[in-house]
Amino acid sequence: MVPQILTGRAVSSGGGARVDAIEVSAWFGDTQVLDDVSLSVPAATVAALIGPSGCGKSTFLRVLNRMHESVPGAQLAGEVHLNGDDIYAPGQRVTTVRKRIGMVFQKPNPFPAMSIADNVTAGLALTNVRMSRGDRSALVEDCLSRAGLWNEVKDRLDSAGSTLSGGQQQRLCIARALAVGPEVLLMDEPCSALDPTSTRRIEETIAELCSQVTIVIVTHNMQQAARVSQQAAFFLAEQGAPGGIVESGPTLQLFENPADPRTADYVNGRFG
Amino acid sequence: MITVDRLPETESAAHAGLKRAPRKIRVLTTDDWLSLAGSLCSSFAIVTVGYEHLLDGSGTLGFLFCWYIAFLLIYACLIAMSSSRHLVVERLVTVTLYIAAALVISALGSTVVYTFGKGWHAFVHLNFFTHDMSGVSPTAPLDEGGILQAIVGTVIEVGIAVAVSLPLGIGTAIYMSEVGGRGSRLVRTVVEAMTALPEILAGLFVYVTLIVGFGLPKSGLAASVAMAVTMVPIIARASEVALRVVPNGLREASMALGASHWKTVHKVVLPSARAGLATAVILSVARGIGETAVVLITSGASSFLTFDPTRNPMNSLPLFIYTAYVTGEPAAIARAFGAASVLLAMVLALFVAIRLLSRNEGVTR
Amino acid sequence: MTVASDVSPTVIGLQPRPPQRLVPGLEPSDRIFHGAVTVVGISVLAITGAIGAFLGYQSIPTLHHYGLRFFTQTSWQPELNRIGIAAVLVGTVEVALVAMVVSFPLALMLALFISDYAPKRVKSWLVSAIDLMAAVPSIIYGLWGFFLLQPHAIKLARWLSQHFGWIPIFHVDTNPNAAVWQQSRYTSSAFIAGLAVAMMAIPLACAVMRAVFDQAPLGEREAAMALGGTRFGVAKTVVLPFAKGGIIGGTMLAMGRALGETAAVLIIISPAYEIKARILEAGTQTVSALIAANFGNATTSQLSALLTAGFVLFLITLVVNTGAAVIIKRGRSGAHTEI
Numbered sequence: 018m019v020p021q022i023l024t025g026r027a028v029s030s031g032g033g034a035r036v037d038a039i040e041v042s043a044w045f046g047d048t049q050v051l052d053d054v055s056l057s058v059p060a061a062t063v064a065a066l067i068g069p070s071g072c073g074k075s076t077f078l079r080v081l082n083r084m085h086e087s088v089p090g091a092q093l094a095g096e097v098h099l100n101g102d103d104i105y106a107p108g109q110r111v112t113t114v115r116k117r118i119g120m121v122f123q124k125p126n127p128f129p130a131m132s133i134a135d136n137v138t139a140g141l142a143l144t145n146v147r148m149s150r151g152d153r154s155a156l157v158e159d160c161l162s163r164a165g166l167w168n169e170v171k172d173r174l175d176s177a178g179s180t181l182s183g184g185q186q187q188r189l190c191i192a193r194a195l196a197v198g199p200e201v202l203l204m205d206e207p208c209s210a211l212d213p214t215s216t217r218r219i220e221e222t223i224a225e226l227c228s229q230v231t232i233v234i235v236t237h238n239m240q241q242a243a244r245v246s247q248q249a250a251f252f253l254a255e256q257g258a259p260g261g262i263v264e265s266g267p268t269l270q271l272f273e274n275p276a277d278p279r280t281a282d283y284v285n286g287r288f289g
Numbered sequence: 290m291i292t293v294d295r296l297p298e299t300e301s302a303a304h305a306g307l308k309r310a311p312r313k314i315r316v317l318t319t320d321d322w323l324s325l326a327g328s329l330c331s332s333f334a335i336v337t338v339g340y341e342h343l344l345d346g347s348g349t350l351g352f353l354f355c356w357y358i359a360f361l362l363i364y365a366c367l368i369a370m371s372s373s374r375h376l377v378v379e380r381l382v383t384v385t386l387y388i389a390a391a392l393v394i395s396a397l398g399s400t401v402v403y404t405f406g407k408g409w410h411a412f413v414h415l416n417f418f419t420h421d422m423s424g425v426s427p428t429a430p431l432d433e434g435g436i437l438q439a440i441v442g443t444v445i446e447v448g449i450a451v452a453v454s455l456p457l458g459i460g461t462a463i464y465m466s467e468v469g470g471r472g473s474r475l476v477r478t479v480v481e482a483m484t485a486l487p488e489i490l491a492g493l494f495v496y497v498t499l500i501v502g503f504g505l506p507k508s509g510l511a512a513s514v515a516m517a518v519t520m521v522p523i524i525a526r527a528s529e530v531a532l533r534v535v536p537n538g539l540r541e542a543s544m545a546l547g548a549s550h551w552k553t554v555h556k557v558v559l560p561s562a563r564a565g566l567a568t569a570v571i572l573s574v575a576r577g578i579g580e581t582a583v584v585l586i587t588s589g590a591s592s593f594l595t596f597d598p599t600r601n602p603m604n605s606l607p608l609f610i611y612t613a614y615v616t617g618e619p620a621a622i623a624r625a626f627g628a629a630s631v632l633l634a635m636v637l638a639l640f641v642a643i644r645l646l647s648r649n650e651g652v653t654r
Numbered sequence: 655m656t657v658a659s660d661v662s663p664t665v666i667g668l669q670p671r672p673p674q675r676l677v678p679g680l681e682p683s684d685r686i687f688h689g690a691v692t693v694v695g696i697s698v699l700a701i702t703g704a705i706g707a708f709l710g711y712q713s714i715p716t717l718h719h720y721g722l723r724f725f726t727q728t729s730w731q732p733e734l735n736r737i738g739i740a741a742v743l744v745g746t747v748e749v750a751l752v753a754m755v756v757s758f759p760l761a762l763m764l765a766l767f768i769s770d771y772a773p774k775r776v777k778s779w780l781v782s783a784i785d786l787m788a789a790v791p792s793i794i795y796g797l798w799g800f801f802l803l804q805p806h807a808i809k810l811a812r813w814l815s816q817h818f819g820w821i822p823i824f825h826v827d828t829n830p831n832a833a834v835w836q837q838s839r840y841t842s843s844a845f846i847a848g849l850a851v852a853m854m855a856i857p858l859a860c861a862v863m864r865a866v867f868d869q870a871p872l873g874e875r876e877a878a879m880a881l882g883g884t885r886f887g888v889a890k891t892v893v894l895p896f897a898k899g900g901i902i903g904g905t906m907l908a909m910g911r912a913l914g915e916t917a918a919v920l921i922i923i924s925p926a927y928e929i930k931a932r933i934l935e936a937g938t939q940t941v942s943a944l945i946a947a948n949f950g951n952a953t954t955s956q957l958s959a960l961l962t963a964g965f966v967l968f969l970i971t972l973v974v975n976t977g978a979a980v981i982i983k984r985g986r987s988g989a990h991t992e993i
Contacts, residue, residue, distance in 0.1 A: 348809030464695030487914025579791020
């Protein structure tokens with residue numbers, strides 16, 4: 018039984034939370050990069066964001082956990098609802114939002130100065146949550162198991178995080194993100210820097226996790242999107258224009274029977 | 290169900306105003322500002338009332354310190370009432386960092402303001418800039434005498450020092466960066482070691498060898514030599530960095546066009562590094578004009594104006610300030626502050642020059 | 655029939671040709687250029703090396719004249735032929751230590767503020783302010799310290815000696831609780847000189863620390879932020895561990911500068927030649943102030959003694975600066991930091 022992380026929030030019953038993006042537009046300075054993007058992701062499902070490079074997929078992802086505003090000069094319009102609450106409302110604390118909506122980055126970034134176990138609990142250390150030693154080890158084991166890394170590192174929990182392979186580091190980052198107990202997990206091309214075996218292992222992890230957390234994953238790999246997601250959104254940016262969603266819906270339908278000709282072109286590899 | 294997420298034109302036009310404008314993401318709420326202001330005011334009030342009784346006579350610094358502690362305590366209690374423990378720590382740290390930054394900046398500001406403020410009395414007399422102190426005693430009122438000899442002295446001494454150290458420093462930098470080789474590593478080590486030389490030792494060295502050893506008089510030239518000794522390592526090291534930053538691709542492109550090494554350095558590398566080199570020179574000049582210890586030892590403090598650095602003692606701004614201060618006379622001290630203001634104004638002007646250079650060339654630090 | 659005269663030996667089955675060193679031929683203008691620049695470099699090396707050697711060489715006549723007691727003698731009485739640098743070295747270190755104790759936390763907090771907390775527009779102004787602070791001549795800080803800071807600082811010194819006087823360094827040889835307390839016992843002390851020197855140490859340490867903080871990898875910063883870390887949490891987990899080398903190195907560099915500081919110390923202190931830990935009390939002496947005060951009426955042997963004292967100071971500064979450079983280079987940010 019994993020001790021609940023004391024963040025004072027209600028755990029959603031089905032595991033995972035519903036994410037609704039409503040008419041989101043984003044700017045970097047005066048340059049608009051996203052125009053009027055709306056997307057709804059039901060709880061405990063996996064949504065894939067696909068599309069060619071530079072269409073704003075990663076920017077949209079970062080809007081979802083309020084990382085977009087960490088860039089100086091970034092601006093935003095629209096709303097993002099987590100189980101109905103707007104995360105950009107004036108009273109919302111950024112740090113609380115980010116604890117409920119976790120993120121795994123494209124390049125694995127474990128903290129090099131910390132051991133594997135300390136990396137997993139780094140999120141707790143960052144927010145000054147205290148745990149007893151027994152609870153800590155239970156949490157470390159639970160998160161590493163859910164991330165599919167426990168068997169490989171269980172006897173070297175004290176070695177540095179940087180001694181792992183690329184795929185193992187990425188799974189460590191997933192475990193670290195899980196340790197703070199998020200309801201949503203955002204993944205920004207998590208496998209693009211990894212070899213096929215690690216990629217497959219992470220896709221298995223995503224499948225195991227999706228009943229507990231809602232997952233939104235950006236991917237360039239359409240086969241991967243077809244393998245892991247139930248819902249997909251196709252992003253596109255015309256020349257010089259901000260990016261937006263052309264079409265979204267159940268993944269299989271998007272691939273086999275797309276409504277928009279641009280989606281058909283992309284899915285069939287005619288560009289991007 | 291497939292949704293195509295572009296709203297029909299009619300609806301989007303109506304929503305255009307609401308959708309397109311970016312929203313303000315406020316990090317601090319009204320509540321945050323109010324608790325901050327409230328803690329500041331209440332801690333100030335408490336300390337003002339209690340200070341006289343508890344810590345009488347401990348002065349302004351003590352008052353500020355007690356205000357800071359009281360503010361932290363009150364603010365911590367306020368935050369703890371509405372947020373969890375780690376947020377209290379976070380807020381206290383943030384507040385302390387802001388206060389530390391304000392403290393350092395106000396110390397700097399007080400230095401600048403105080404110097405110009407106290408120097409103002411001397412400024413209003415035009416003779417301060419146009420006359421020298423020959424025949425004027427230090428106790429004379431401010432409408433007699435001036436620091437012209439010090440200003441001229443500083444300009445001449447620093448001018449000679451720059452004229453000597455510029456070619457030496459940049460030449461050494463070119464040697465280390467462009468020619469390289471085993472010798473350059475030794476040169477670099479020694480040059481870096483010499484940047485650690487305290488300026489007074491450079492002055493003492495010149496004093497012992499040139500003035501005592503060769504019997505030369507204390508003069509502006511001796512001071513310039515000593516200044517150059519301190520300036521050369523600084524220019525050499527900063528210029529080497531500026532040269533190293535020039536992308537190697539530029540050098541290779543020039544050589545591929547058939548240019549000799551000298552032409553490459555002269556026409557390609559040096560112009561590219563122009564801003565960095567100028568900054569290096571200006572920085573060392575700013576260092577040189579403020580060097581008191583050097584001029585104290587090697588140039589005598591003369592009170593009459595002279596343009597000849599080789600024979601007579603030559604005054605300079607830092608030296609004038611020091612000798613005036615040592616007399617302890619109020620009029621002399623007022624003049625000292627006036628000279629200090631001129632010195633500070635020179636440093637400020639050099640500094641602005643560096644900023645403009647960096648901005649023009651797009652160099653970011 | 656054509657004779658292939660340059661057929662590759664491998665075709666015929668012989669050994670492949672060995673690699674040949676390529677010596678680039680230099681143009682005549684380049685020979686002159688290289689020669690001139692090398693001469694400049696070597697002469698700078700020679701001159702600066704000669705200075706260092708000359709300073710060191712002076713220790714021979716000094717030891718010859720004053721013996722090893724030169725390093726243990728505290729008083730400086732040339733007329734009695736009793737001079738030594740023991741007290742002076744201690745005073746130098748005391749002033750520098752006071753400066754570092756004050757400037758280390760302030761520089762660290764300011765550097766962290768600039769790199770992680772300051773709004774973008776304010777950041778460039780703050781960086782300029784720090785550079786300006788470094789450019790202000792030390793004699794101006796001396797005047798500021800003596801005329802503006804000292805009246806306030808002696809009250810702080812008195813408070814410290816009142817309540818913490820049982821700690822030896824805070825003790826002052828007078829009664830701090832007297833109704834009319836002796837201000838002159840608190841002025842011109844190592845403490846106040848240290849405060850003025852701190853104004854020069856802070857910008858130096860802060861510049862190095864800030865440059866290193868800015869290099870903390872963005873990926874790790876974002877990972878910490880995405881985990882819900884607060885600004886200080888990110889700083890504690892990512893920035894500060896990354897910048898350890900820069901923090902220590904920057905502090906040591908500033909200390910090297912503080913050790914050699916002359917003008918501000920000259921203006922503030924009143925010379926006293928004794929080894930004492932009482933930094934709040936009036937009277938101390940540093941090597942550079944010693945040289946500045948005594949060079950004028952020094953005999954030859956006294957001059958060489960001053961030079962030796964200066965050489966000892968130079969060695970200390972050299973060790974500190976070199977150590978600082980090594981520590982910065984070996985830190986995680988080392989390869990990209992220019993000091």
